[in-house]
Amino acid sequence: MNTISPRPVDAVISAAREFLGDRLSLNATIREQHAKGEDNTTPTLPDAVAFVETTEEVSRLVKLCHQHEVPVVPFGAGTSLEGHVNPVRGGISLDLSRMTGVLEVNADDMDCLVEPGVTRQQLNEYLRDQGMFFPVDPGSHCTLGGMVATRASGTCAVRYGTIRENVLGLEVVLADGRVIETGGRTRKAANGYDLTRLFVGSEGTLGVVTKIRLRLHGIPEATSAAVVQFASLEGAVRSTIEVMQTGIPVARIELLDDDMMAASIAYSKLEGYAPLTTLFLEFHGSEAGVKEQAEAVEAITAANGGTGFQWASDPAVRAKLWKARHDSYWAGVASKPGWKALTTDVCVPISRLVEALVGAKQEAKELGHATCIVGHVGDGNFHQMVLYDPNDPQGLERAWDMDRRIVSRGLSLGGTCSGEHGIGLGKREFLEREHGVEALAVMRSLKAALDPKGIMNPGKMFRN
Numbered sequence: 001m002n003t004i005s006p007r008p009v010d011a012v013i014s015a016a017r018e019f020l021g022d023r024l025s026l027n028a029t030i031r032e033q034h035a036k037g038e039d040n041t042t043p044t045l046p047d048a049v050a051f052v053e054t055t056e057e058v059s060r061l062v063k064l065c066h067q068h069e070v071p072v073v074p075f076g077a078g079t080s081l082e083g084h085v086n087p088v089r090g091g092i093s094l095d096l097s098r099m100t101g102v103l104e105v106n107a108d109d110m111d112c113l114v115e116p117g118v119t120r121q122q123l124n125e126y127l128r129d130q131g132m133f134f135p136v137d138p139g140s141h142c143t144l145g146g147m148v149a150t151r152a153s154g155t156c157a158v159r160y161g162t163i164r165e166n167v168l169g170l171e172v173v174l175a176d177g178r179v180i181e182t183g184g185r186t187r188k189a190a191n192g193y194d195l196t197r198l199f200v201g202s203e204g205t206l207g208v209v210t211k212i213r214l215r216l217h218g219i220p221e222a223t224s225a226a227v228v229q230f231a232s233l234e235g236a237v238r239s240t241i242e243v244m245q246t247g248i249p250v251a252r253i254e255l256l257d258d259d260m261m262a263a264s265i266a267y268s269k270l271e272g273y274a275p276l277t278t279l280f281l282e283f284h285g286s287e288a289g290v291k292e293q294a295e296a297v298e299a300i301t302a303a304n305g306g307t308g309f310q311w312a313s314d315p316a317v318r319a320k321l322w323k324a325r326h327d328s329y330w331a332g333v334a335s336k337p338g339w340k341a342l343t344t345d346v347c348v349p350i351s352r353l354v355e356a357l358v359g360a361k362q363e364a365k366e367l368g369h370a371t372c373i374v375g376h377v378g379d380g381n382f383h384q385m386v387l388y389d390p391n392d393p394q395g396l397e398r399a400w401d402m403d404r405r406i407v408s409r410g411l412s413l414g415g416t417c418s419g420e421h422g423i424g425l426g427k428r429e430f431l432e433r434e435h436g437v438e439a440l441a442v443m444r445s446l447k448a449a450l451d452p453k454g455i456m457n458p459g460k461m462f463r464n
């Protein structure tokens with residue numbers, strides 16, 4: 001008689017059902033929703049999806065997975081762009097999106113404690129009446145847990161830092177189910193290895209983040225936005241470099257190249273702008289400080305060929321502009337109906353930004369790619385969206401080839417293969433090239449020490 005031996009994952013599923021009930025789902029549609037993120041990878045199904053609600057549930061489930069050597073893939077909102085959440089070896093997709101508690105807000109110390117499923121929009125809504133805000137703002141509806149795990153940033157990083165600078169401490173469930181706390185509430189500490197920074201950017205490969213203590217910032221007395229357009233990409237980039245070198249504390253300085261501006265004008269119905277390379281800026285401070293910053297930036301941009309410097313202090317106009325900026329990804333996709341987009345993510349030292357951006361745009365043109373660029377240029381970070389026809393059998397592979405070229409150029413200019421999206425599956429090939437064999441071996445040792453059975457989001461970050 002043939003007997004089929006039970007799979008280890010079945011033992012996890014039946015034990016987890018006892019404390020999760022129907023929050024442990026085998027439903028095909030739910031599994032499909034957890035098979036990939038907002039990326040261009042091939043989906044891979046988890047065996048089950050667990051909708052956890054407490055640290056204790058996470059700990060019990062991860063302990064079971066450890067015992068049975070079953071993969072666990074933490075899942076926030078699934079907006080990541082490098083194949084981070086694909087359960088490439090099956091197992092449990094651990095969905096943290098229902099852990100949405102804002103547990104503490106300490107106005108005097110300007111910090112808060114949140115659960116990982118809270119989005120930055122939800123947190124800012126919660127804080128709005130308290131004179132504080134959280135500034136790290138990716139252009140997606142992602143969770144703070146996902147942001148910690150991918151070391152995310154956004155348009156305000158140039159002034160307020162990335163998530164790395166804004167996390168004070170974490171609660172983490174380790175790969176064997178133990179729960180630890182890292183960091184603390186003080187603004188500085190010289191107290192041993194910095195475990196918080198180890199887990200920030202670890203992409204679910206070292207543990208599950210179940211609580212996050214964040215720094216908050218005071219809402220500035222005055223805010224104003226400005227838009228300035230350029231006939232050349234170089235003029236916009238040189239302006240950015242000079243603004244940064246002069247030390248003007250801009251809150252945001254974002255570039256849309258001519259193609260992206262054309263797409264955004266059409267998609268977001270922006271009126272009064274030409275399809276030219278454009279800088280979107282924002283200034284925070286006192287009324288006088290904001291005016292002074294804007295005047296200094298206007299002078300720099302004018303000297304670099306910027307025209308039509310327009311102020312927008314009306315909150316509604318400002319909101320429309322920044323919504324258009326945040327929607328630029330969708331504007332880029334909509335610019336070629338029926339096509340898809342591969343989003344690249346390179347960051348270079350700011351002095352090399354002209355070479356990186358102009359070179360990448362030129363090369364894409366020579367190779368016949370349709371692309372559009374959006375950049376957090378104050379940080380030297382930009383995304384060149386490579387559009388491709390999904391019906392063209394070579395389309396995606398050609399887009400990947402362009403991605404590799406952009407990364408190679410960035411690395412040769414002293415940059416990094418990812419400014420903010422992370423490694424996932426998509427950027428694994430560049431890690432060794434960027435860090436070297438020995439540094440990669442140290443990273444692998446850390447992984448082996450914290451996750452000896454290799455159950456935490458296996459296949460990500462490293463090739464095996």
Ligand SMILES: Cc1cc2nc3c(=O)[nH]c(=O)nc-3n(C[C@H](O)[C@H](O)[C@H](O)COP(=O)(O)OP(=O)(O)OC[C@H]3O[C@@H](n4cnc5c(N)ncnc54)[C@H](O)[C@@H]3O)c2cc1C
Pocket residue numbers: 037038073074075076077078079080081084085096116137138139140141142143144145146147148149150151152153154155203204205207208209210329330420421457
């Ligand atoms: C339109 C659009 C615009 C974007 N703009 C930006 C941008 O400006 N800046 C930017 O940085 N990114 C941007 N992104 C990428 C994406 O939003 C970020 O990477 C985000 O941080 C992912 O969060 P998430 O909740 O969706 O995480 P997921 O995609 O669910 O997961 C991402 C990774 O984090 C891990 N993870 C998730 N939660 C936890 C947890 N609690 N504990 C441990 N590991 C966990 C997962 O295993 C996975 O490896 C954009 C994406 C889109 C689609």
